[in-house]
Amino acid sequence: xxxxxxxxxxLFVVPVILLFAYGLTKDPKDIPSPLPGHEASPFxxxxxxxxxxxxxxxxxxxxxLSALKGQVVVLNxxxxxxxxxxxxxxxxxxxxxxxxxxxxxxxxVLYNDEPANGTQWIAQMGGQSYPSVxxxxxxxxxxxxxxxxxxxxxxxVNGRIAYKATGPVTGGLVRHLVDSLMxxxx
Amino acid sequence: MTxxxxxxxxxxxxxxxxxxxxxxxxxxxxxxxxxxxxxPVCQGLSIQDSPSELxxxxxxxxxDQLRAGKTPAEVKAYFVSKYGQWILLEPKPQGFNLLVYAxxxxxxxxxxxxxxxxxxxxxxxxxxxx
Numbered sequence: 001x002x003x004x005x006x007x008x009x010x011l012f013v014v015p016v017i018l019l020f021a022y023g024l025t026k027d028p029k030d031i032p033s034p035l036p037g038h039e040a041s042p043f044x045x046x047x048x049x050x051x052x053x054x055x056x057x058x059x060x061x062x063x064x065l066s067a068l069k070g071q072v073v074v075l076n077x078x079x080x081x082x083x084x085x086x087x088x089x090x091x092x093x094x095x096x097x098x099x100x101x102x103x104x105x106x107x108x109v110l111y112n113d114e115p116a117n118g119t120q121w122i123a124q125m126g127g128q129s130y131p132s133v134x135x136x137x138x139x140x141x142x143x144x145x146x147x148x149x150x151x152x153x154x155x156x157v158n159g160r161i162a163y164k165a166t167g168p169v170t171g172g173l174v175r176h177l178v179d180s181l182m183x184x185x186x
Numbered sequence: 187m188t189x190x191x192x193x194x195x196x197x198x199x200x201x202x203x204x205x206x207x208x209x210x211x212x213x214x215x216x217x218x219x220x221x222x223x224x225x226p227v228c229q230g231l232s233i234q235d236s237p238s239e240l241x242x243x244x245x246x247x248x249x250d251q252l253r254a255g256k257t258p259a260e261v262k263a264y265f266v267s268k269y270g271q272w273i274l275l276e277p278k279p280q281g282f283n284l285l286v287y288a289x290x291x292x293x294x295x296x297x298x299x300x301x302x303x304x305x306x307x308x309x310x311x312x313x314x315x316x
Contacts, residue, residue, distance in 0.1 A: 012296055016289075016293075019285075019289075031269075031270065031272050032270060033269075033270065034266070034267060034268070034269070034270045035268065038267075112239050112240070112243075137243055137246060138239075138240060138243040139243075139247070141240075141243075142240075142243060142244060142247055142268065143268060144268070145268035145269045145270075146226075147226030147227060147240070147269070148226075148227060
């Protein structure tokens, strides 16, 4: 074997292999968002699903982000056609209910779906404790850099995006983030 | 009086046609810019080429921002601020992204070098190696 040639070939081949190996450790679907740390885009969206007392809002009401300043906001984008949204629905609904009376606001945003489908889905899933709003033209979704559902944004009391979760959230994650943001506000 | 009506009719016709001309210019600018933005729910497609609903909605945002007077650079900066550099189909040639541009060229040059050495060896007269 010509060791000199093998060594020269390795000088070129090994870095390329290492680069490909590094690429294999990355999840191509896990695209980092540039938004955490930045001010959340304002919105004024209309309630179509009221939620349940004590978190209920009247259908047709407008919910503005500006009115939620001073509260931790959990903004969850979902759709009736989204299978993964089913995995997190109960967790979000129960967790939201457990924070009733505290400066925390859960809000569902319907993404590329009809309100009638959303309402039917909520009924099938046994209800939703917090209200959901429509997002015509997905303008708010695009403002939040959304590329699929479910995605959940955690906003601090100053209206800055603290964290973006891609995929179904767990109760542990939601509580950890909400509790951390409330503690940071004190 | 006939001349007046004719003049008014021509002016009305011109007014109706002008928006169409500026719309097609806006359409062309929207298409050109949309071709540079990645569809977030596709594999390697631009929002111009993708039929997905999100792509259609992003094209509408591009169109609205261009109509409002924003430059293509400003519109791209808006999408980068929301999605990161990843949203550009051609990443900026800086930092780690430089590897994407440099590596193919480097590999081609190395390949040509290997071919040149191999061809020289194969075309060497048989008794030269003895």
